[in-house]
Structure formats: C-alpha cells, structure tokens
Amino acid sequence: MxxxxxxxxxCAVNPLKMSQPLGASYAFMGLDSCMPVMHGSQGCTSFGLVLLVRHFKEAIPLQTTAMNEVTTILGGYENIETALLNIHKRAAPRIIALCSTGLTETKGDDVDGYLTTVRSRKPELDGTALVYVSTPDYVGAFEDGWKHAVTAIVRHLVPETGSPDAPAAALATQVNLLPGSHLTPGDLEELKEIIEAFGLTAITLPDVSGSLDGHIPPDWRGTTLGGTSHDDILRMGASVLTLAVGEQMREAAEALEQRTGVPYRLFDRLTGLACNDAFLMALSELSGRPVPARYRxxxxxxxxxxxxxxxxxxxxxxxxxxxxxxxxxxxxxxxxxxxxxxxxxxxxxxxxxxxxxxxxxxxxxxxxxxxxxxxxxxxxxxxxxxxxxxxxxxxxxxxxxxxxxxxxxxxxxxxxxxxxxxxxxxxxxxxxxHLPHAAPDTWPLPDAARRVARPQACSTTPTTDGVTP
Missing domain, CATH: 3.40.50.1980 (Nitrogenase molybdenum iron protein domain)
Structure with a gap:
C-alpha cells in the first residue's frame, strides 16, 4: 500500500543504511567453520568489523584482501590468492566466503575467474569450499547483501538433483528454514523451537543463532564457531519444504527449488497474530500434528x-x-x-x-x-x-x-x-x-479498570482527564 x-x-546526511558487503559478511557468519573475506581495502573491512563487534559484543572473524592503490589498478588476483592461502594455513576453515566491495567492483575484478585459476594452481585448497558474491556498496543495502549472499551459498554449495553429492531420498520430517537478515539469533532459536514442537527438524541457512548467540565456546578457532555446517547444506535437497521468512529470501528459495526441486513457502513476516496463525497451521498441515497446547x-x-x-x-x-x-x-x-x-x-x-x-x-x-x-x-x-x-x-x-x-x-x-x-x-x-507526569488515576485505562480505580467517575459528573478509553 x-x-x-x-x-x-x-548526499546522505547521517546515513540510515548499512552496505551490501556488510550484509553479506553477516550472512556468511551463519556458516560453521567459515571465514568471511571482503575483497577490498583494509578500511572497508575495519569499518564493518567495528559495527558487528559493537552490536554483538563478540569476537567477529572477518578478513580482507587488503587492496591498495597499485593492486587496485593492476588487479586483485595476487591479493586473493595470498589471502586464501594464508587463511587456509592459519585458520583451516571449511568454507571461505568472499564478497566484493565498491573499490573492486569499480575496477571490475573477475573474481569468479580468479577463483578458477586459484583452484587449478593451488591443490591444497581442494578441501576448502569457496563462495563468492558480488556486493558493490554503492548500490543496495544491508538486506540486499544478505539476500545475494544466501543465494550464492545455495548456488555454490547445494548439490543439484542427480549430482553425486545430492541426497538419495527426501526425509518426511526435514524442512529448510531461510531467515532474513532482520531476524536475530534469538528469533531463530524461537522459530527452530516452534518447528521442532511439530516433530520436524530444520536446516537453517544461514544460522547465526549457532555462531552469534553470545555463548562462551569450549575452544578457540579463528573461524566462525557454530552455524550451518557444510554437511547440512549438502542435505538441504532432502527436505520436503523450504520455509522462507522475509521477502528478501524469495530469491534464495527459488534458487534452492530450481536446484533441488524442494518447494517453498514464503512468510513476509512473523511478527503479529494472523501471520503466526498461518505459520503454525502450515507446520500442522505439513507434520500432520495438531498445534501444541502451549502455542494456543x-x-x-x-x-x-x-x-x-x-x-x-x-x-x-x-x-x-x-x-x-x-x-x-x-x-x-x-x-x-x-x-x-x-x-x-x-x-x-x-x-x-x-x-x-x-x-x-x-x-x-x-x-x-x-x-x-x-x-x-x-x-x-x-x-x-x-x-x-x-x-x-x-x-x-x-x-x-x-x-x-x-x-x-x-x-x-x-x-x-x-x-x-x-x-x-x-x-x-x-x-x-513518557506520559506526562500525572497521578495514576489519569492514565489511560479500560472502562472496567477505570471504574475500579475511580468509583467517583461512575457518577453523572463527566470526567475531565481528556482521555478516551
């Protein structure tokens, strides 16, 4: 409407939006044993890192290809190769995820071609999954970066139906959950609990509730600690339905359906009464179970x-x-x-x-x-x-x-x-x-409560508080 x-x-005065590379990096942090990398200058990465650390009050794994004036002009292949090898040697992540910035997008780096060349030149990276997404920060916003990153994860890592890595058969109780960037780790925990109450299991992509939920890890790693594992991503084709939350997830849900044949249902929001009624009824129909009494x-x-x-x-x-x-x-x-x-x-x-x-x-x-x-x-x-x-x-x-x-x-x-x-x-x-300082009997109350709090208001004398119940 x-x-x-x-x-x-x-120009923007006191900007409201956050950039696409930041949104993409946040999405990659929902993958387990992952190292997000911004392909750009150190300043681009440092700015995003500060925002994430201040918001979550947690250690944030985020690396950069550290482009400078010379490498920006000549091309960033050597910086990407060096960054991948250093990250592989020092942190040994299962997934390395790269997103572009305005600097390298303006130059026009062919990052997909760079990664193909790296694969052929450096066999030590064969056991590491590589994901790249184009996220110029001069267009779009945080939500767009998240959206494109999740779509890139699906297209790079989810095996197509009929491929050797694809699951053999569908699981009647497994669903995929694609959450938007506006959902917090707490939101994801709530949604997974609701899904599990119907006897279903959810593969959440990405799952920041596993990596950025404010827990003290038992060990230290230089990568993300928790989130969606690479093995879970490989199993997404065995789900019977994909639940997408937020319009931004439509693109990823459609890409997943094209690769695996798993249908999707999109919920534009889950804050409200009617939308949650529809969500629970969808789970009830899918599982064949009634809505649990606690949700009623x-x-x-x-x-x-x-x-x-x-x-x-x-x-x-x-x-x-x-x-x-x-x-x-x-x-x-x-x-x-x-x-x-x-x-x-x-x-x-x-x-x-x-x-x-x-x-x-x-x-x-x-x-x-x-x-x-x-x-x-x-x-x-x-x-x-x-x-x-x-x-x-x-x-x-x-x-x-x-x-x-x-x-x-x-x-x-x-x-x-x-x-x-x-x-x-x-x-x-x-x-x-922030109500004006006043006695409790001038607060807006329902009729029944008003009669209890102020019996005199029940007389024929009109009230003067100026509040319409």
Missing amino acids: AKTVESKKA RQRSQLLDAMLDGHFYLGGKRVAIGAEPDLLLAGGSLLNEMGAELHTVVTTTHSPALDTLPAELALVGDLEDLEQGARGCDLLMTHSHGRQAAERLGKPFFRLGFPVFDRIGNAHRVMVGYRGTRQFIFEVANLMMA
Missing part, C-alpha cells in the same frame, strides 16, 4: 497483550526507519495496534514495501527521518538515530542494526506469539514512561 520514492538529495496458550496471551497495549499505542504517530522486511514486520504490527505510520524511511527498494500500511516509504537517510518525526509521538530506528530523538525530545525505540548502546541484541525476540507479545510490551512501556 505504500508508494516508494527515493530521496533526491545530493501463547496466542491467548498475545491477544491479551494487544488489548492491554493498544491503550498506549492507539492513535500514536510513529516515525520509523529500517530495512524493508524489518520495517514491514514492526510497522505492520504497530498499525494493527492502532498506531499511524506517519514517517517511513527505508534503505532500499523491495516488494515488501508494497504491502506496508503507510502512504509513503522514502528511500532516504536519518535526516529525512528526523524532519518527518517532528510531528510524531515515537521514533524507531537503530542506534545512530539516538541524537535525533534527543534533539526532538521524542521517545526512542532502538530497532535494527546496529544497536551498540544496549546489550543483549542477539537475544531479542520479535517473532512468534511470544516475540510479538514482548515487542508490544517494550513499545507500550516506552510510551507509558
């Missing part, structure tokens, strides 16, 4: 939370800036709670924006968000928007990547009935904390 327009400013209980709890929360969210004007799929998930729920999406700023074009319940979605920056938020009651974006909220004196809800001035980002949950309920509580509590 939203019309998408692009800002015509000559959680649904009832979510309904009660929506009833309680709408007194603080109904009629509020919200300014929100986020990647398209995250924007759709959070913004749609706020709209269902009675809030108005007054100002919507996003990072890149996406079909997900077509169903966003807003009049306009602007592909812009945080300056655009700040200007539109002047007449709003709530500002929502990542941590780089905190100064704008302070200048405007607006309640500020941190949403998306990066969030570096709070801890526990890996464990936030916004999916499923429980995650949706928690999101409502967090936003409603923020709005409650």
Whole structure:
C-alpha cells in the first residue's frame, strides 16, 4: 500500500543504511567453520568489523584482501590468492566466503575467474569450499547483501538433483528454514523451537543463532564457531519444504527449488497474530500434528497483550526507519495496534514495501527521518538515530542494526506469539514512561479498570482527564 520514492538529495546526511558487503559478511557468519573475506581495502573491512563487534559484543572473524592503490589498478588476483592461502594455513576453515566491495567492483575484478585459476594452481585448497558474491556498496543495502549472499551459498554449495553429492531420498520430517537478515539469533532459536514442537527438524541457512548467540565456546578457532555446517547444506535437497521468512529470501528459495526441486513457502513476516496463525497451521498441515497446547496458550496471551497495549499505542504517530522486511514486520504490527505510520524511511527498494500500511516509504537517510518525526509521538530506528530523538525530545525505540548502546541484541525476540507479545510490551512501556507526569488515576485505562480505580467517575459528573478509553 505504500508508494516508494527515493530521496533526491545530493548526499546522505547521517546515513540510515548499512552496505551490501556488510550484509553479506553477516550472512556468511551463519556458516560453521567459515571465514568471511571482503575483497577490498583494509578500511572497508575495519569499518564493518567495528559495527558487528559493537552490536554483538563478540569476537567477529572477518578478513580482507587488503587492496591498495597499485593492486587496485593492476588487479586483485595476487591479493586473493595470498589471502586464501594464508587463511587456509592459519585458520583451516571449511568454507571461505568472499564478497566484493565498491573499490573492486569499480575496477571490475573477475573474481569468479580468479577463483578458477586459484583452484587449478593451488591443490591444497581442494578441501576448502569457496563462495563468492558480488556486493558493490554503492548500490543496495544491508538486506540486499544478505539476500545475494544466501543465494550464492545455495548456488555454490547445494548439490543439484542427480549430482553425486545430492541426497538419495527426501526425509518426511526435514524442512529448510531461510531467515532474513532482520531476524536475530534469538528469533531463530524461537522459530527452530516452534518447528521442532511439530516433530520436524530444520536446516537453517544461514544460522547465526549457532555462531552469534553470545555463548562462551569450549575452544578457540579463528573461524566462525557454530552455524550451518557444510554437511547440512549438502542435505538441504532432502527436505520436503523450504520455509522462507522475509521477502528478501524469495530469491534464495527459488534458487534452492530450481536446484533441488524442494518447494517453498514464503512468510513476509512473523511478527503479529494472523501471520503466526498461518505459520503454525502450515507446520500442522505439513507434520500432520495438531498445534501444541502451549502455542494456543501463547496466542491467548498475545491477544491479551494487544488489548492491554493498544491503550498506549492507539492513535500514536510513529516515525520509523529500517530495512524493508524489518520495517514491514514492526510497522505492520504497530498499525494493527492502532498506531499511524506517519514517517517511513527505508534503505532500499523491495516488494515488501508494497504491502506496508503507510502512504509513503522514502528511500532516504536519518535526516529525512528526523524532519518527518517532528510531528510524531515515537521514533524507531537503530542506534545512530539516538541524537535525533534527543534533539526532538521524542521517545526512542532502538530497532535494527546496529544497536551498540544496549546489550543483549542477539537475544531479542520479535517473532512468534511470544516475540510479538514482548515487542508490544517494550513499545507500550516506552510510551507509558513518557506520559506526562500525572497521578495514576489519569492514565489511560479500560472502562472496567477505570471504574475500579475511580468509583467517583461512575457518577453523572463527566470526567475531565481528556482521555478516551
């Protein structure tokens, strides 16, 4: 429903978006025993590394081909070969995943050709899987980088039907889960728990809940610790269905279907009531099992939370800036709670924006968000928007990547009935904390609670609190 327009400013002021190479590197970190590599200068990699470390408060494995002025002009083959050999020798990863940057894309390096040459020249790399994805950072955004990286993983590593590495037969209880970049490690843990409650097992690609969930590893390795293993990727063709979450995962789901014949079903969001109803019913139909009683209980709890929360969210004007799929998930729920999406700023074009319940979605920056938020009651974006909220004196809800001035980002949950309920509580509590200082009997309460709290309001004397229940 939203019309998408692009800002015509000559430059971005206080940028909202993160780059494609960063999104791709994040996706590669969801693979076990993997070393992500940015093909570009050291500065490109260092900037992305800082953002990831500050957001997750974890050690992040990320390498670079360290291009300089001379190698950029002459071509990056030698840098790529040297980087691959050094990484293989020092960290011994099972997978080395490369993504390009604006520097090498502008030069026009033929990285696919480079990797073919390396394979023929360096047999010691035969046991290491190599994945490459083109992610110029002068187009697209974080979500696009993740999307293209997952698609590249599927095309490089998932064996086609009929190939020697393809699984012999399908497994009736195995499904594939393709999560979007907007889902946290906590979200993935919640989804896998829901899937397992129906007697199904899920191969999640990529699985950042195994590598970036904030655990203390029993040993140290220079690569990623946990995530989707290479063997699991080889078995994805034996699944009976692929569950894709977020419009950004449509491309990867289609590529997986083309290679393996496994059909897919895409859920544009799993934050809300109806979308989770559809998700659980799909799992019930697939497994032949009824929805477990605990999820029926959680649904009832979510309904009660929506009833309680709408007194603080109904009629509020919200300014929100986020990647398209995250924007759709959070913004749609706020709209269902009675809030108005007054100002919507996003990072890149996406079909997900077509169903966003807003009049306009602007592909812009945080300056655009700040200007539109002047007449709003709530500002929502990542941590780089905190100064704008302070200048405007607006309640500020941190949403998306990066969030570096709070801890526990890996464990936030916004999916499923429980995650949706928690999101409502967090936003409603923020709005409650910013109510004008007043006695409790002037807070917005339902009729029944109002009669209990203020019996005198039941007389014929009209109330004067100005609040519509």
